[in-house]
Amino acid sequence: MALNGEKFELVRYGRNEDLKNSTNYKYNNQLITEKEHVKDLGVFMSDDATFSHHINKIIEAGRNLSGWVLRTFNSRDGQCLKTLWKCLVVPRLEYCCQLWSPYKIQEIANLEAIQRSFTVKIQGVQHLNYWDRLSQLKLYSLQRRRERYIIIYVWKILEGRVPNVGIVPNYHPRKGRLCYIMGTVGSIQRVKTIKHNSFTHNGPRFFNCLPRDLWDQKDTSPECFKRKLDKWLDGLPDHPPIPGYPYSHHNTLPEAVQNQGQLGTCVS
Incomplete structure (x- = not known):
């Protein structure tokens, strides 16, 4: 099978900078490009062994998709918006979350803010705070959903x-x-x-x-x-x-x- 050397990517882990600086990898005499973040099966793997870059990408995609849903559909009925949320937005926010589930408070809060801003548009619960809104709508927080999946x-x-x-x-x-x-x-x-x-x-x-x-x-x-x-x-x-x-x-x-x-x- 012929491989395309231009699509090869290199990510380096560990603290041994001497080893990193003294080693190069080539395919067909072509130097493989070193990257800080490499996407593997939909998840960004970073050379610092954290998933902060991937989580930031997820947050950006979730905000954009949530905004698109609210602009495209005029209804603010609870059942309608909950269905759209679960079918269109949540899968993007939770794909492979068993691997990258965040532990930093700020990242957890930034992900949660997407659901918070979406649910406040639902008729009948706008006056409730986010915690009470989750209870009224019978929704788990995104943090609780990730732990449930784990x-x-x-x-x-x-x-x-x-x-x-x-x-x-x-x-x-x-x-x-x-x-x-x-x-x-x-x-x-x-x-x-x-x-x-x-x-x-x-x-x-x-x-x-x-x-x-x-x-x-x-x-x-x-x-x-x-x-x-x-x-x-x-x-x-x-x-x-x-x-x-x-x-x-x-x-x-x-x-x-x-x-x-x-x-x-x-x-x-």
Whole structure:
């Protein structure tokens, strides 16, 4: 198979600048261009090992698409706008979010602001603040949706429905099926932060905060697991960080569960 050397791209990771500066890669005697950000299957991979560039692109695309929907459709009916939001905008905001889910408060708030500005156009809820508006419209915050997807993906890994990318099962004789949470020792602080907020660390953290009857959901359909998960999530407050609102640092699921004292709550 003939390959097009002009389409090759190079991204370098790590702190060894001497190695980076002393190595070049070529194809057919043509130097491969070094890039800070490389798009791979729809996700921008950056040479600093963060997803800030990708998240900024997602925010820009979400704002543009949200504005297009509001300009194109005159209706401000709740059911109409919710359908358009879920079908057209949300997929762009959540594609592969298990990988790039943000941990910086500002990035979380900037993503959340897209849904906040869209939902304020819906008739009948304009007078409500964003947190109450989510409750009235029966919508999750985008932060809660991303964490929900991470939990579902971990469950699918444990059930053998998708490839395992580093999740280690850890069955506890008293508590039931859990996941081993990878440590972050032995690294500089920046690397620890990246590891701590990666899927292989956050996935087990989020999954382990579920009640036991959700941990032990085996040999069932994803739809059944999602229904039980949603029933449990409906009992937790959903107050994502938003500029001008009281700072809510307990909205991530482990902190929300600990704050509510609901660890181990049964779901019928």
